[in-house]
Amino acid sequence: MKIEVLGTGCAKCKTLYENVKKAVEESGKTAEIIKVEEIQKIMGYGVMSTPALVVDGVVKFSGKCASVAEIKEVL
Amino acid sequence: MLKQTADYITFDLLGLTPGTRLGEALDFFIYDTTKIFLLLTTIIFVVAIIRTSFPPEKTKRLLSHKREYVGNVLAALLGIVTPFCSCSAVPLFIGFVESGVPLGVTFSFLISSPMVNEVALIMLWGLFGWKIALIYIGSGLLVAIIAGIIIGKLKMEKYVQDYVWKMQVGNTEIVKQTFRQKLEYAREYTYELLKKIWPYVIVGVGLGAFIHGFVPQDFLARWAGRDNPFAVPIAVALGVPLYSNAAGVIPIVHALMEKGMAIGTVLAFMMAVTALSLPEAIILKNVLKNRLLAVFFGIVAIAITLVGYLFNAIL
Numbered sequence: 001m002k003i004e005v006l007g008t009g010c011a012k013c014k015t016l017y018e019n020v021k022k023a024v025e026e027s028g029k030t031a032e033i034i035k036v037e038e039i040q041k042i043m044g045y046g047v048m049s050t051p052a053l054v055v056d057g058v059v060k061f062s063g064k065c066a067s068v069a070e071i072k073e074v075l
Numbered sequence: 076m077l078k079q080t081a082d083y084i085t086f087d088l089l090g091l092t093p094g095t096r097l098g099e100a101l102d103f104f105i106y107d108t109t110k111i112f113l114l115l116t117t118i119i120f121v122v123a124i125i126r127t128s129f130p131p132e133k134t135k136r137l138l139s140h141k142r143e144y145v146g147n148v149l150a151a152l153l154g155i156v157t158p159f160c161s162c163s164a165v166p167l168f169i170g171f172v173e174s175g176v177p178l179g180v181t182f183s184f185l186i187s188s189p190m191v192n193e194v195a196l197i198m199l200w201g202l203f204g205w206k207i208a209l210i211y212i213g214s215g216l217l218v219a220i221i222a223g224i225i226i227g228k229l230k231m232e233k234y235v236q237d238y239v240w241k242m243q244v245g246n247t248e249i250v251k252q253t254f255r256q257k258l259e260y261a262r263e264y265t266y267e268l269l270k271k272i273w274p275y276v277i278v279g280v281g282l283g284a285f286i287h288g289f290v291p292q293d294f295l296a297r298w299a300g301r302d303n304p305f306a307v308p309i310a311v312a313l314g315v316p317l318y319s320n321a322a323g324v325i326p327i328v329h330a331l332m333e334k335g336m337a338i339g340t341v342l343a344f345m346m347a348v349t350a351l352s353l354p355e356a357i358i359l360k361n362v363l364k365n366r367l368l369a370v371f372f373g374i375v376a377i378a379i380t381l382v383g384y385l386f387n388a389i390l
Contacts, residue, residue, distance in 0.1 A: 008162065039166065039169070039242075040242060043173070044243060044244070045245050046170070046245035046246045047166060048131040048132055048135065048166050048170040048171075049131050049159075049160070049163040050163050050166060062132075063130065063163065065267075067263075
């Protein structure tokens, strides 16, 4: 599984990244977590409000810092 | 009832004497902060639920290929309800222009969104009454609409950073939310926003209370009253580089007005602080060339100054 955290580097994006790490750990799944900061790639997903969470190429959340529980639901 | 509680804490529990400067300042501080936080919590929560129906992706679709005028008015209005944080300004700007939202219409949105919002509305309503709150919203929308139309007429598309036009923007499906998810989102949004703005409110009300208790009445009337023609441009020039949200600046301007600053000057200062700021300029520099950035700041500052003069003349 490939998880991408989209964001240009604001505080919320960092929190989301940490939450994703925790969620993956707790769920026991193996996943590759990537931080995407290039605006080209972010726009490529059509995301207009950051931070956003992309799982296997599908946007799951945008414009919100999802909680660990919420992330586990979409893994 | 809040007033009684504030009086009780200040004069009975703490034993301060009514009429003294410290007593009056503290009484004012306790009363204002409780009132404002109660109002903020309730209204931010309600607005957050409304906002779940207007994600930026939908706003973009509503505005794309809209004509000028109609587009500018719609963009300014959507600026009120579409959630916007300055850290998302870059993807938002690119998403708008790429999907065919005219440049001037995009600017109407960018101007109205930080300036006209629920926090400004609540704080103005709580401290100044509903009339001033409506006047602020109305004139804020007017500034956003007119400045957007002018920027559109100037045909400045070539002063947008070149890479913006080459960008490939994907399409996202907007995930439909259930009502429970909306409530959950609203709760989180309220909590996040309050967490962000509470220090501004405390500092703002604190400074306001200090001015209220310690600065002599009519102190500002001589310089910032309606007779000084330079008061409005000076207030705008001071407000533009400053960054604060409405929550911090309104308690301060409230106290300034009490000491004799004219209402138009007060509104102009507030708009300058919320609509334009140095950090915003730095963020927008990523998508705008210097010339367009300067035109944007210049036009908005002039529009705000004119609004200030207008309300000094008619109110």
